Amino acid sequence: MRRVFDWLGQALLYGCFAVAIGVFSRWPVYHPLGPDMAQIKVSFMHHGARLADCRPYTAEELAKLAPNMRGAAKCERERSPVSIEVDLDGRQVVSHVSAPSGLSRDGASTLYRRLDVPAGEHRIAVRFRDDQSARGAVQQHEAVVTLAPAQVLVIDFNADKGGIVLQ
Structure with a gap:
């Protein structure tokens, strides 16, 4: 008998939750x-x-850079x-x-x-x-x-x- 009341209570709570969702999905009306x-x-x-425009590196600037970082020109990022x-x-x-x-x-x-x-x-x-x-x-x-x-x-x-x- 207790098990039946558990199931009925759960169904009642789910029903109330579904009604609340249904009401608040339609009300209040939003424009x-x-x-x-x-x-x-x-x-x-x-x-x-x-x-700033890109400019070519000077020989001194290229010498300071690692070999894998040497490019033809220096371009500012800003x-x-x-x-x-x-x-x-x-x-x-x-x-x-x-x-x-x-x-x-x-x-x-x-x-x-x-x-x-x-x-x-x-x-x-x-x-x-x-x-x-x-x-x-x-x-x-x-x-x-x-x-x-x-x-x-x-x-x-x-x-x-x-x-x-x-x-």
């Missing part, structure tokens, strides 16, 4: 965006230009920070400078920002600079986009696809 809202995500991971500016309908909404990652400041610069905007037509201007020595923006892109409610527009930088990409 990531309000009605008639869209989202713009600015996201990139990009290596900036090297801060990279330039990457800056991006995004204008939405003539108003600047993102202005950010991303420092290179890594101990030697030789890794990729990254950025991720989300902007909730009203759905509809918007004029977007993006300016991107990955070379500290360059004056002004290295890449520029302007577009007029129409965003539907709950649509997500991603602004990215992809050198293989020609630079600034809106998708």
Whole structure:
């Protein structure tokens, strides 16, 4: 008889657990965006230009290096920070400078920002600079986009696809 009560108790606890999971999977209702809202995500991971050009080793520098470490040129590792500016309908909404990652400041610069905007037509201007020595923006892109409610527009930088990409 005790064994029957053990089984019934276990079934009751599992049933309560299943009901709790069912209730909390549907309630409270989550809406990531309000009605008639869209989202713009600015996201990139990009290596900036090297801060110093490669230069040939001098004879003295080559003599100091171990034979297996001798190369034709010495290239500094540090990279330039990457800056991006995004204008939405003539108003600047993102202005950010991303420092290179890594101990030697030789890794990729990254950025991720989300902007909730009203759905509809918007004029977007993006300016991107990955070379500290360059004056002004290295890449520029302007577009007029129409965003539907709950649509997500991603602004990215992809050198293989020609630079600034809106998708």
